[in-house]
Amino acid sequence: MSRPLRIGIVAGEPSGDVLAAGLIAALKRRYPDAIIEGIGGDHMQAAGCHSLFDMETLSVMGLVEVLSHLPSILKVKKQLVAHFIANPPDVFVGVDAPDFNLRVEKELKAHGIKTVHYVSPTVWAWREKRIHKIAAATNRVLGLFPFEQQVYDKYQVPYRFVGHTMADLIPLQPDKLAARQNLGLSEDKPVLAVLPGSRGGELKVLLPVFVETIHQLRAQLTDCEFVIPAANQYRFDTIQAYLKEHAGELLENQTLHLVLGQARDAMIASDVILLASGTATLEAMLCKRPMVAAYKLSALTHKMMQRLYKAPYFTLPNLLAGERLIPELLQDDVEPENLVAHLLPLFTSNNEALLARFTELHLALKQGADERAADAVIEVVYE
Incomplete structure (x- = not known):
């Protein structure tokens, strides 16, 4: 690729910020001039991601609790999708935050942009049929836990168990x-x-x-x-x-x-x-x-x-x-x-x-x- 690699990436909360930062650092080691932008917290920004919006907007948990924050979340989603359609990345990576990221991924994939979802939604715990939406939104799912593989294999959805970055960073015997x-x-x-x-x-x-x-x-x-x-x-x-x-x-x-x-x-x-x-x-x-x-x-x-x-x-x-x-x-x-x-x-x-x-x-x-x-x-x- 003669031009710099362009990667879109979005995390919605502190745990995703840490995971995404590790991925960004690994990508930057291979492609130092890569342009990486999206939504991220302090860790992602320190690793080299330009954050287009404040990650705090997306840090909401609970089916009911999200409702009061919905207008601001939807506004961010609309602007983010418009930005990436106008400036297509080589790949978009949604890190966790499935309610937000899968919707973004689906729209971007429909416009011919390749998408990866990092951290499997909990299809093994509830709403297993969501896997069809995941398949429609993504080219590949990256998972943290070995027990997830069997659910993806069952529905023949591309999945890769990558392990957890925290397990690599934390010593087996902490001091x-x-x-x-x-x-x-x-x-x-x-x-x-x-x-x-x-x-x-x-x-x-x-x-x-x-x-x-x-x-x-x-x-x-x-x-x-x-x-x-x-x-x-x-x-x-x-x-x-x-x-x-x-x-x-x-x-x-x-x-x-x-x-x-x-x-x-x-x-x-x-x-x-x-x-x-x-x-x-x-x-x-x-x-x-x-x-x-x-x-x-x-x-x-x-x-x-x-x-x-x-x-x-x-x-x-x-x-x-x-x-x-x-x-x-x-x-x-x-x-x-x-x-x-x-x-x-x-x-x-x-x-x-x-x-x-x-x-x-x-x-x-x-x-x-x-x-x-x-x-x-x-x-x-x-x-």
């Missing part, structure tokens, strides 16, 4: 002491990492419950320290304002530490993790820390998911293992007394068998994902 030193935490006290979610809606629902859990846990584990990593500056400001009002004393005496970014360091530094269910549970597993995962959906979204969701678990460690490795609490079960009851034993238990399973799962996902994903994207360009 707890170094992480504590980086964050200014005590070297010898118990530490709970608290991750109430990267989206505004998650934070609104889970932060009050998690902060009350901190107070109750502290009453029983008096020397425990707590660290809350905020996904970005928006979240940092929101969390800080809440903590000043509801946990000011813990902030002042440095029992509770609020940090910007550094979620992985916070996980590695901890003994136990309390977190919102999502990609963070996979990261916690790769950091080899016992955890309790929690999630609250709107009542209507939960009712709809009860009818539609068919997988036996909703957290990634349990789905990957095919068994319940970690506690996963939903809806009314997400209350401080219950969370403390699940967290406390993890500080005193021998967690060796659990961590050994985490290591097995880590090895299964450690595939050189960035390079494998880049291989697949380039294949699609030249097919």
Whole structure:
């Protein structure tokens, strides 16, 4: 190709931003003059992506919750599609955010632009028939988990298991002491990492419950320290304002530490993790820390998911293992007394068998994902 390679790429939330950044870096190593543009966060932009819109617009979770944000999301979609039709990339890569990206991919593919969807939608968990829409929208799907392959094979839809970039980046035996030193935490006290979610809606629902859990846990584990990593500056400001009002004393005496970014360091530094269910549970597993995962959906979204969701678990460690490795609490079960009851034993238990399973799962996902994903994207360009 005599001219620079042109790649469109869109991620809709922090986890996708990290995955896409790894792919961009791998593509840039092969094609240093490649022009890469779309929608991305700090990681993608640092890797060399020009972001045409603020990724925050797309960071909305839940069937019902999306409705109030729909006008701004649809406006971005319309402008983005028009931009890529006017300036066709050699390939468009939608990273996760399937409700947004598959619609964009379908329109671009109809205009002769090749498309790749990176991160399989959860067709193995609910609405399996979506695979026909996926096939219509994409030239290839890149998946993170080995159990997805059989669903795609069943419908003869092109799929490539690439592994997970986090499994490549996180050491098999993370260094707890170094992480504590980086964050200014005590070297010898118990530490709970608290991750109430990267989206505004998650934070609104889970932060009050998690902060009350901190107070109750502290009453029983008096020397425990707590660290809350905020996904970005928006979240940092929101969390800080809440903590000043509801946990000011813990902030002042440095029992509770609020940090910007550094979620992985916070996980590695901890003994136990309390977190919102999502990609963070996979990261916690790769950091080899016992955890309790929690999630609250709107009542209507939960009712709809009860009818539609068919997988036996909703957290990634349990789905990957095919068994319940970690506690996963939903809806009314997400209350401080219950969370403390699940967290406390993890500080005193021998967690060796659990961590050994985490290591097995880590090895299964450690595939050189960035390079494998880049291989697949380039294949699609030249097919």
